[in-house]
Amino acid sequence: MAQFHATVVVTLKPDILDPAGDATAQVLRQMGYLVDDVRMGKHIQLTLEAESVSEAEAAVRQMTESLLANPVMETYTVRVDAS
Amino acid sequence: MNIAVVTFPGSNCDDDTVRALHALGASVIRLWYRDRDLGGIDGVILPGGFSYGDYLRGGALAAQAPVMEPLRHAVRERALPVLGICNGFQILTEAKLLPGALRPNRQGTFLSTWQHLRVTRASSLFWGLREGEYLRLPIAHGEGAYYLPPGQLASLFDRGQAWLQYVSFDGQLTAAANPNGSVANLAGVIAGSVAALMPHPERAMDAALGSADGVRLLTAWLEGIRRRSRDASS
Structure with missing residues (x-):
């Protein structure tokens, strides 16, 4: 077993309303920034043990599908690095 | 003497705060978050809420x-007294008018309970509230863990900015009395004319409803402003 670091970025699907992103965009515009859109997401870092990069990635995808993201309204990307 | 209470979209303790100030005989002006003119005010409260x-x-x-x-601008130019309560504390740290930040509670849950506090440092902003006095006030927050970057805690105390600390019911400053994981049990800080605390004095205005210590705290703040205005005009 080796140790791997994984990064999961979870974002709302484009057609899902994002009140937090909208409020943040509005405040940025009011501060004078030329911002068209803000979407809020989650950046999750995990450290885990696995036999290989591919096994680690499969495990992280499973964790993401079952808990970290809600596939109904969110999409995600997974990146795994050997430590 | 006019005290302003600011309402932001999502403030929900603004009415309680206005009511508390009225109960203490203060004249209250309501400000809206879009206002760009404070008007003739002697102090301002940023109330709790979301x-x-x-x-x-x-x-x-x-x-x-x-x-x-x-x-x-008013804080910088004329040391306008500002009091932040709960979300008002968070706003003042985010605005960099107070040092530090408020993190999510250590245990990851919203807290709503009675809490004992100690006045760690007396301040002319709170006339008559003496060092070592105790207060019993309600807390209600999800992000109330006061945080300072490593190395800044000693200077906070040295500068007399460490104002209120969470203590046990018998007044002991212990780790167990810390409800949310704040550094050094800090519940309130002061910087210049700006003070803030996580507990809610406006919810402790009647002994029959648990505590009247909010009366003590807010009366001390109003008296501090009154004496300040009098000194300025004499």
């Missing part, structure tokens, strides 16, 4: 609201 839905970070978006610009 401004901007607590989006991004508690208080982060409200700290950029239009009303904060004249407020910041």
